[in-house]
Amino acid sequence: MKHHIIIGAGPGGVVAAETLRKTNPTDQITLIGDEAAPPYSRMAIPYLLVEDIEESGTFLRATDHYKNHGIDYIQGRVANIDPNTKTCVLEDGSNLSYDELCIATGSTPISPPIEGIDLPDVHSCWTLEDARQISALATPNSNVVLMGAGFIGCIILESLVKRKVNLSVIEMGSRMVPRMLDENAGGLLKQWCIEDGVGVYTSTKVNAIKLADPDINNGSSMQVILDNGASINADLVISATGVKPNIQFLQNSGLEIDQGVLVNNKMQTNIPNIYAVGDVAQGMDFSTGEYTVQAIQPTATDHGRIAGLNMAGKNAEHNGSLNMNILDTLGLISTSYGLWMGQEGGDTAEIYTPEVFKYMNLRFGIDDESDVLVGATTIGLTQHVGVLRGLIESKIHLGEWKQRLINNPMRIMDAYVASTQELDNVVH
Amino acid sequence: MQKSLHLDPAKCTGCLQCEMACSYEKLGEFNPSRSVIKVFTFHEEGRFAPYTCTQCDEAWCLxxxxxxxxTMDLASGAKIVIDDKCVGCxxxxxxxxxxxxxxxxxTGKVAKCDLCGGDPECAKACPTDAITYIDANATGYDRMKAFAEKSLPSANTSA
Structure with missing residues (x-):
């Protein structure tokens, strides 16, 4: 009987543990999480902030789930690992021996080097504890400055607006969500937010956050100084400028690390009995073949499944994870998939009707994939959006459907159904 | 014996009775735009194709x-959305x-086919047997499903 240790109890770690248990009923599985709460989902935090759910609504699984599946869940923080002795050393000094290890330690918000970033009312929005702090400070009519209009910034925008704060968003890039949305899509998002009363400042940097005397600062305790010389009063500053993989504790482990822990198509590191999954792993990107840190939920769970199968003695490989995102920003839903910026020389199918906030851009490949979908961006689409993944990952040759999609990109589901069902044959 | 929906485009006339029945069962109103089974129209080929969740083994959504x-309903094999837990992410x-x-x-939540608890209304409403609910291994449905799932790369697993 082997002992498998999984460090990190986010979606990647939990799915790895579950897959391992389902595939191998007898091995010992230990799942280590470092937060006080049971394993939970950061994806659910925005819904906690609008008070749609309680904290328990963010939990990944029912609290007795782990025990019921023979997974030993322990709360603790791993200080370092020693692959030679196959040991994890916890910060409390205890040791755990493993036969196989899975690193699923996720990522941590970047703290930008800005004067005042350590002030008490400056918070990131990443953990349940962050959410509690934000809930306490984001009261009606309070002044809130959100640094960063990336994925996390946009996903919590709605909850802040619903809490009736005066919200200003500062983004260094030239548009909102520059790493997920193109100019058209980012522009629509900005316009949508502005029409909802949010101050959006793109191509703008925060130079400093300064303490202010509330008596002479309209009641606000801070001033956020922008690089254009303007300043904004703030009771709460939320820093959402990106995340970085939690790899510090692995520095002398012998693991190959670039931006994250490098893994092959089995989620295996350069040390064969050590796997890495999710935000901490630098695995293959389906679209580019390059090794990148994607830091998205679907990739974490796909990684977790593959690592779990391999740790259980199966042979599971993937052809890379497809980068994909969906955002609901004040009710405007945006998605992007794969090579959403397109490939040089590839064709494009586009509809853009900014007056009703609709946008769809399909990207086709090149050479022998010139009729294969390789990327997409959508604004305002909710029906059958997942089929974009199916079309991209299956590399379906669209044939005559390519021109039909160029004529009307909305027909993605028709294209998929027609390509996967035998419409012309009577099957009995 | 597990049953599954068998969808046969060749028999579909595009009457949309399935969409009506689905929305009536789920919402208590005839509202095909909220039906979770959809009939796709192909003017070019003069064909219709009913399409809904195949309750796939991969259960990507789950x-x-x-x-x-x-969660998976053990009786029907359907993957079911629990509205009280869905946060709408x-x-x-x-x-x-x-x-x-x-x-x-x-609703602020997601919706998918749940096979109506093992007695799907769409199949009962279909007048031409384009939608039937029959023993899974007798349908040829697995072949259709396999075709749909073919070469989805992250699904590649060998024992």
Missing amino acids: RACPVDAI KVCTISCPFGTINYVQE
């Missing part, structure tokens, strides 16, 4: 859900490569 709001909607789980703005 695995992607961050709050355990999608939509991660399942981009993860399902078949495009058959969708966000519903009116």
